[in-house]
Amino acid sequence: MKKTTINDVAERAGVSKATVSAVINGKPTVKASTRERVLSIMKELNFRPKGQARNLKRTFIDKSIGLLIRELDNPFYTSLAVGVKKYANQHNYTVFISSSECNHQNEEKITKLLVAKDIKGTIIAPVMNGTVEIDHLFRLKMLNFPFVLLEEVPGIQANVVSINNIDAIKKAVKFLVDLGHKRIIHFSGPEYASHAYERLKGFRQAFSESPLIYSDDLIIPCGSHFHDGLNKGLDYFGKKENQKFPMAVVCYNDVVALGLISALQKLNIRVPEDVSIIGNDDIEFARHWSPALTTISTPIEELGRKAAEILIHNIEAKERLKVKKLVLEAQLIIRETTCAVKK
Amino acid sequence: MKKTTINDVAERAGVSKATVSAVINGKPTVKASTRERVLSIMKELNFRPKGQARNLKRTFIDKSIGLLIRELDNPFYTSLAVGVKKYANQHNYTVFISSSECNHQNEEKITKLLVAKDIKGTIIAPVMNGTVEIDHLFRLKMLNFPFVLLEEVPGIQANVVSINNIDAIKKAVKFLVDLGHKRIIHFSGPEYASHAYERLKGFRQAFSESPLIYSDDLIIPCGSHFHDGLNKGLDYFGKKENQKFPMAVVCYNDVVALGLISALQKLNIRVPEDVSIIGNDDIEFARHWSPALTTISTPIEELGRKAAEILIHNIEAKERLKVKKLVLEAQLIIRETTCAVKK
DNA sequence: GTGAAAGCGCTAACAA
DNA sequence: TTGTTAGCGCTTTCAC
Numbered sequence: 001m002k003k004t005t006i007n008d009v010a011e012r013a014g015v016s017k018a019t020v021s022a023v024i025n026g027k028p029t030v031k032a033s034t035r036e037r038v039l040s041i042m043k044e045l046n047f048r049p050k051g052q053a054r055n056l057k058r059t060f061i062d063k064s065i066g067l068l069i070r071e072l073d074n075p076f077y078t079s080l081a082v083g084v085k086k087y088a089n090q091h092n093y094t095v096f097i098s099s100s101e102c103n104h105q106n107e108e109k110i111t112k113l114l115v116a117k118d119i120k121g122t123i124i125a126p127v128m129n130g131t132v133e134i135d136h137l138f139r140l141k142m143l144n145f146p147f148v149l150l151e152e153v154p155g156i157q158a159n160v161v162s163i164n165n166i167d168a169i170k171k172a173v174k175f176l177v178d179l180g181h182k183r184i185i186h187f188s189g190p191e192y193a194s195h196a197y198e199r200l201k202g203f204r205q206a207f208s209e210s211p212l213i214y215s216d217d218l219i220i221p222c223g224s225h226f227h228d229g230l231n232k233g234l235d236y237f238g239k240k241e242n243q244k245f246p247m248a249v250v251c252y253n254d255v256v257a258l259g260l261i262s263a264l265q266k267l268n269i270r271v272p273e274d275v276s277i278i279g280n281d282d283i284e285f286a287r288h289w290s291p292a293l294t295t296i297s298t299p300i301e302e303l304g305r306k307a308a309e310i311l312i313h314n315i316e317a318k319e320r321l322k323v324k325k326l327v328l329e330a331q332l333i334i335r336e337t338t339c340a341v342k343k
Numbered sequence: 344m345k346k347t348t349i350n351d352v353a354e355r356a357g358v359s360k361a362t363v364s365a366v367i368n369g370k371p372t373v374k375a376s377t378r379e380r381v382l383s384i385m386k387e388l389n390f391r392p393k394g395q396a397r398n399l400k401r402t403f404i405d406k407s408i409g410l411l412i413r414e415l416d417n418p419f420y421t422s423l424a425v426g427v428k429k430y431a432n433q434h435n436y437t438v439f440i441s442s443s444e445c446n447h448q449n450e451e452k453i454t455k456l457l458v459a460k461d462i463k464g465t466i467i468a469p470v471m472n473g474t475v476e477i478d479h480l481f482r483l484k485m486l487n488f489p490f491v492l493l494e495e496v497p498g499i500q501a502n503v504v505s506i507n508n509i510d511a512i513k514k515a516v517k518f519l520v521d522l523g524h525k526r527i528i529h530f531s532g533p534e535y536a537s538h539a540y541e542r543l544k545g546f547r548q549a550f551s552e553s554p555l556i557y558s559d560d561l562i563i564p565c566g567s568h569f570h571d572g573l574n575k576g577l578d579y580f581g582k583k584e585n586q587k588f589p590m591a592v593v594c595y596n597d598v599v600a601l602g603l604i605s606a607l608q609k610l611n612i613r614v615p616e617d618v619s620i621i622g623n624d625d626i627e628f629a630r631h632w633s634p635a636l637t638t639i640s641t642p643i644e645e646l647g648r649k650a651a652e653i654l655i656h657n658i659e660a661k662e663r664l665k666v667k668k669l670v671l672e673a674q675l676i677i678r679e680t681t682c683a684v685k686k
Numbered sequence: 687g688t689g690a691a692a693g694c695g696c697t698a699a700c701a702a
Numbered sequence: 703t704t705g706t707t708a709g710c711g712c713t714t715t716c717a718c
Contacts, residue, residue, distance in 0.1 A: 053695035097440040117460040396711035
């Protein structure tokens with residue numbers, strides 16, 4: 001059972017394949033009646049000409065890059081995509097976004113597809129759940145397929161554009177300490193994301209640089225979605241023994257923080273009087289929430305733009321370029337969900 | 344100035360191209376020293392083997408579909424993408440998302456690329472700014488390239504999965520009328536979206552079925568983003584002559600509605616006592632906003648899933664399938680941003 | 687282990 | 703207006 005090819009169509013229509021090709025490509029040299037006949041045979045046989053074969057001979061210069069993200073429904077990646085797209089479009093590149101949904105198999109499959117389809121390069125937010133698998137990245141390197149990582153992956157020399165998450169969290173904790181907070185906890189992100197790991201690490205480091213004492217039960221495993229923040233919030237603060245106000249929560253990201261705020265509202269716990277909250281990412285909704293969210297502003301769009309810039313440089317360079325590493329700094333944005341502890 | 348090919352590598356390395364091919368594909372039959380030599384030449388020449396050519400001979404069955412949306416940073420499309428992805432992944436398809444940013448040229452370019460790359464089919468949210476251009480859709484039909492539209496496009500017979508927007512808005516207006524509202528206006532969407540047009544049409548129709556009298560100045564052209572709702576809200580309600588409370592606003596979508604709420608809060612206008620607000624789409628944030636948004640719930644994920652289902656059916660069918668049209672119904676979700684007019 | 691040669695499905699001259 | 707022919711850049715036998 002073979003796929004129908006141009007030959008099948010040609011034979012059936014009683015013309016040469018060159019004529020069929022001319023029809024496919026809308027060449028004006030074909031007689032109307034022949035065209036009609038060929039078209040109807042194409043239809044009848046449900047013939048789908050193979051793009052790969054067509055572009056082998058043609059010199060159809062296509063400019064396209066991939067953006068491999070980890071989660072579709074995370075505003076972080078939306079902003080990132082916007083940044084990538086802005087730079088890419090300025091340089092006439094089309095962006096194809098695909099999500100691994102934090103599954104390594106998917107990541108591998110997608111990179112393979114990008115290569116197979118001759119997408120010119122890709123930006124990757126790598127999945128890192130414990131065991132780091134990098135065979136597919138090595139394959140990309142072997143094939144000289146340009147790519148930029150959005151997180152450092154141990155064991156591979158590659159272009160990386162990332163955010164200084166450790167420092168970001170440290171700023172947040174220091175701010176809370178300066179406000180007089182003594183009970184500071186962390187709603188942490190999903191394990192597979194090294195963002196989460198770095199933020200956690202920053203949280204711990206911040207403690208070591210403050211008068212506070214770190215202990216593991218200050219870390220509340222949460223997740224990355226609104227409902228994660230909401231549910232964990234209801235769960236944690238629903239327990240009387242955890243209601244030792246005032247306290248402060250540093251959240252993995254803004255969406256979680258907003259979920260947590262909603263949880264606290266449901267529990268009639270005041271923000272920020274009882275609980276101060278700090279998010280992470282500064283998504284558009286953060287500043288418009290009520291109360292407006294104090295958060296760490298990450299230059300996400302900039303991150304995307306820089307990644308696209310490096311990627312496209314690599315794509316267009318004749319020779320292999322030196323690996324580039326870029327770390328963007330984050331900034332604490334103080335709004336309404338944090339306040340000083342009353343003496 | 345030609346691209347380097349496998350022949351260049353072979354020649355330079357003093358081996359046949361079959362050997363280079365074996366190296367590229369990680370065949371274990373190659374002697375280690377040869378492999379090393381070939382690899383280093385590949386590196387030196389920055390050789391990127393062409394996926395198109397590789398897959399011409401190989402039978403690499405790839406399952407991939409495109410999703411061509413109109414705006415990257417619109418939660419509507421995020422939910423849609425989630426729905427598409429869920430169905431697609433169940434059937435082992437990878438989804439590539441690309442956005443036209445409401446520009447017809449982009450839409451055309453992207454469809455062309457999808458075909459060129461042998462993506463197996465695509466879902467399209469068509470750009471419709473006044474002059475409807477459908478040449479590229481006709482091309483897809485000619486090439487028997489499977490696609491599903493997310494809106495009816497006049498002039499083309501194609502699969503369509505859409506939302507009954509007209510009815511949705513009518514439900515909203517009727518609800519407000521029943522609450523005793525007399526001053527009902529519409530913050531309308533961008534002109535290019537036929538969603539916007541349909542919602543407007545529904546708004547008008549609803550008036551004709553009520554005691555109210557329609558007039559064009561009830562339509563406030565707004566847009567589709569948070570800042571559109573915010574700015575237009577400040578603009579419109581900032582004017583004393585427009586402050587004839589109570590009144591009600593039906594918004595193009597939820598994001599606009601949330602922006603409008605923020606504007607009213609800044610202006611110290613009460614929601615819903617002074618102004619009742621109804622959104623459209625029921626994005627996740629809508630129910631969590633403060634006050635929670637009354638809105639029209641559109642089964643967006645379902646929309647995506649259905650579109651993917653029809654698309655994949657068409658991809659896998661041997662013969663051409665009959666065109667399918669599906670209209671999903673919307674539902675009014677009453678929350679906190681609407682209330683009855685006090686007698 | 688490696689190379690020669692045949693082709694994957696199409697396009698692009700050029701002839702007819 | 704249409705057919706013939708020679709590739710596009712790779713993979714894949716199969717012989718050496």
